[in-house]
Amino acid sequence: MTEEKIRQFMENTARTKGWRLTPDEEQIGYLLEGFAVNVNRYGYLQCPCREGSGSRDRDKDILCPCDYADPDIAAYGQCYCGLYLNEETFLQGGAPGSIPERRPEEKFRED
């Protein structure tokens, strides 16, 4: 999957979910690179901001858009990667910053 295709996926996801993509092109570029690595490494669009297990089934909650994006966007105005934003955060602009991890720790430890 090319970075162009991944960008289309991001844009389609944002449109479908009623979110906005971050206006920070640097962040988008970083994440495009990360997604491309994960597609080559795992074969699927795993969240680039979290450790993957290599198992699509175990990582299904962190396939983009992850299961935590809706509550994170509701609570913080952005997803964990700072890729998808709500309208208010989009209009505020500014440099993206990290938010707390919502994924349960045991998910990272599953065999």
Next chain:
Amino acid sequence: MFDYLDFEEVPGKDTGKDLKLLALSTCGFCKRAKAFLKEFGLAYKVIDVDGLDKSIRLRIREDFSSLKGKAVTYPTLMIGEDDYLTGFIRPLWMNTLGLEEQDD
């Protein structure tokens, strides 16, 4: 802490503190953290955890949670033996590291 990891040393200004950055090669905020440390020219050590064997990654998780009482997330910057920053929030990193914005 994490003496068993093979960190890459990035030369730069000595802060007087041992800075160790635990990162994912794919993560946007990890890349921002690396760019931040480069911007200020700080000496630090770095490792991309996603390139390590699962057993080592689990050991990092167990060691961090047992010593710090919380789950490790990336990026994490270890500052000496006791302090650390998790996630990348520029103003917080500046304050914690005692840095000031530089003129262009």
